[in-house]
Amino acid sequence: ATPNVNDATNTIDLKLTGVTDDAHNPGVGSVSSANYTVDTRPADTTGPTTATIALTNSALKAGQTTTVTITFTEPVSDLDVSDFVVPNGSLSAPTANADRTVWTSTFTPTATPNVNDATNTIDLKLTGVTDDAHNPGVGSVSSANYTVDTRPADTIGPTTATVALANSALTAGQTTTVTITFTEPISGLDVGDFVVPNGSLSTPAANADRTVWTSTFTPTATPNVNDATNTID
Structure with missing residues (x-):
């Protein structure tokens, strides 16, 4: 074979x-044997060593579910939920x-509400499954x-923010940094959003997560201003 x-x-x-x-007549047609099988593969002594785990939706919100597909390179048995580690969720059988x-x-x-976790993988312990030769799997895989x-x-x-001046007593020729701090990332902040008595602001610039914005306050150029009561709104 x-x-x-x-x-x-x-x-x-x-x-x-x-x-x-014996009369020198050639044969006619053809004939076939019954069916036979041939399996000369080496003996299977190694269980599953790899699989892929794919989620149909990888960004889950409140009330959502998604299908998880686990694909093996050979038939396996005994897969159940105890073979998985599932952060921030659970799997059906x-x-x-x-x-x-x-x-x-x-x-x-x-x-549980108010879960917000951007880093999760489903892990599968292959030792919990067997192939058709009853070999247990080896190692683990992750989605x-x-x-x-x-x-x-x-x-x-x-609904809230803080506006802080690095220097709150400006004299002629001085400028100061104004820092506006929000409790969440925001967009669209510009000088048109401010009321600035006796001065002006440069275009606000945001930090990476857009919660802290900075601007430069420059007092009014007109000389002889003396005002002890001002707020940036």
Whole structure:
């Protein structure tokens, strides 16, 4: 038999036209044997060593679920939820396709509200599954990253900020830095949003997360200003 072959459907076919009887008449047609199988693969002594874990949706919000698909390179048995580590959520019992190479489950984010975690992976311990030769899997695999944010929907804009001057007693020729600090990232801040008595602001610039903005305050150029009561609004 040919080495390293696995074929369940084979017959030996004989062309009778290649033989003659004692009267020198050639044969007619052909005949076939019954079916035979050939499996000359080496013995299977190694369990599953790899799989892929894919989430249909990798950015979960409150009330959402998503399908998780686990794909193996050979049929496996015994896959269940205890084989997984699932941060900020849980899996339903995995179900297999007909040849047990593709399994699916439903991921449900943790019911506790106000979870906001941008770094998560589903981990699978392959030692919990076996192949058809009853070899246990080896090692573990992880999904790509997914995020979970079950905080209530944000429907209220910024309601507070602080406005601080580095120097609050300006004399002729001086300027000072104004720092505006918000409790959440904001957009759209410009000089048109301010009322600035006896001076002006440069265009505000934001830090990386847009919670702290800075500007330069320059007193009014007109000389002989003396005002002890001013606020930037």
